[in-house]
Amino acid sequence: MTRSVTAKIFDFPRNAWYVAAWDHEVTAKAPLARTVAGTPMALWRGSDGAAAALADACWHRLAPLSKGTVMGDELQCPYHGLRYNAAGRCTSMPAQKTINPSAAVPSFPVVERHRYVWVWPGDPDLADPNLVPDMSQMDDPEWAGDGLTIEAGCNYQLVLDNLMDLTHEEFVHSSSIGQDELSDSEFEVARSGDRGVTVTRWMRDIDPPPFWLKNMRDKFPGFEGKVDRWQIITFEAPSTIRIDVGVAKAGTGAPEGDRSQGVNGFVMNTITPETARTSHYFWAFMRNYRLDSQLITTQLREGVRGVFAEDEDMxxxxxxxxxENPEHVFYSLNIDAGGMWVRRILDDMLAAEGRGSDADRAADRADDAAPVLRAVVES
Structure with a gap:
């Protein structure tokens, strides 16, 4: 079964938490410029170490505050020296004692969690910290790893599509993590409330691809033989995807929950739309074995960097x-089931904000997508 969608630039919800930066990128030394969901921001830390985010344009002449100077708990405009506190209120103006009461710039809610600085570009009254997506493996002492940022030259939904369907590994990553069994295996798709989707795939009694064979030998020197491989993809709105991945010696109980004879990692991904055609892609690879080995951390980071570079090119x-083909129609296959649910969730979030296309949403509900979005999808 297939369904079609017109190729278009997809919008992004604004009432949501997005990662603006790694925590170490935001400092008290100088502000950081970052555009989040189409909103230019200046981020910095005050004297107490708390991160703040303001619109990157001075009230006076729209000079970029990201080019300014951090002055204790205030940010000073680089053009005429106006100062702003973390709430965006102007506290000082040059050559006058009276401050214009309208002198302020928008400020944005900030939460620091899981080694990231998250911002809420939408209605601040709706900014519930409990809605920050779960990326707990990032700072759990039982897991170790590192990651990087890709400045991706594409709409953020294309990255989500890529991560929700990993059968592309067979073709894009054939020399590292791809193998024929990806397309041949069954997978399950399940909704989690109104904000989540999970895609689960198991490949039993297969040869490990090069990436996973190396990892097995890091933990079990000299390993040979077949493995059971898993990929459990968990999406959380608006744009965070955790992928539970790994292999274990075949027949040792991994599908039933015993992963002791294998290696397990989490590919952590959170994608922040910058513009309609660009996005900030924050990723990390976390593992729960050989936690003290910086060598393995570095090797895994660089290995995943190479894999993701192939994705970026595509x-x-x-x-x-x-x-170049704005009227082209996309046709979705069974393997796109997880990504289709993601797009439906995002459509619903846009509708709640009074944005998006009512016609497109009506077409989505009326077409023959139901057989594609079933709980169990077979090849």
Whole structure:
């Protein structure tokens, strides 16, 4: 079964938490410029170490505050020296004692969690910290790892599509993590409330691809033989995807819950839309074995960096083709079931904000998508 969607640039919800930066990127030395969901922001830390985010444009002449100076708990405009506190209120103006009561810039709610600085670009009254997506493996002492940021030249939903369907590994990553069994295996798709989707795939009694064979030998020197491999993809709105991945010696009980004879990792992904055609892609690879080995941490980070570079090339090419063929119609396959649920969730979030296309949403509900979005999808 297939369904079609017109190729278009997809909008992004604003009433949501997005990662603006790694925590170490935001300092008290100088402000950081970052555009989140189409909103330019200046981020910095006050004297107490708390992160703050203001609109990156001075009230006076729209000079970028990200080019300014951190002065204790205030940010000073680089053009005429106006100062702002973390709430965006102007506290000082040059050459006058009276401060114009309208002198303020928008401030944005900030939460620091899981080694990231999260911001809420929408209605601040709706900014519930409990809605920050779960990325707990990032700072759990039982897990170790590192990651990087990709400045992706594509719409953020293309990255979500890529991560929700990992059968592309067979073709894009054939030399590292891809193998024929990806397309041949069954998978399950399940909704989690109104904000989550999970795609689960098991591949039993297979040869490990090069990436996973190396990891097995890091933990079990000299390992040979077949493995059971798993990929459990968990999406949490608006744009965070954790992928529970690993392999274990075949027949040792991994599908039933005993992963002791294997290696387990979490590919952590959170994608922040910058503009309609660009996004900040924050990722990390976390593992629960050989936690003290910086060598393994570095090797895994660099290995995943190489894999993601192949994805980046494909996504940039896809974005270029979309821009060149704006009327093209996409046809979705069974393997797109998880990504289709993601898009439906995002459509619903946009609708709640009074944005998005009512016609597109009506078409989504009326088409024959139901057989594709079933709980169990077979190849």
């Amino acid at each position: 996504l940039i090419a896809q974005q270029r083709a979309i821009d």
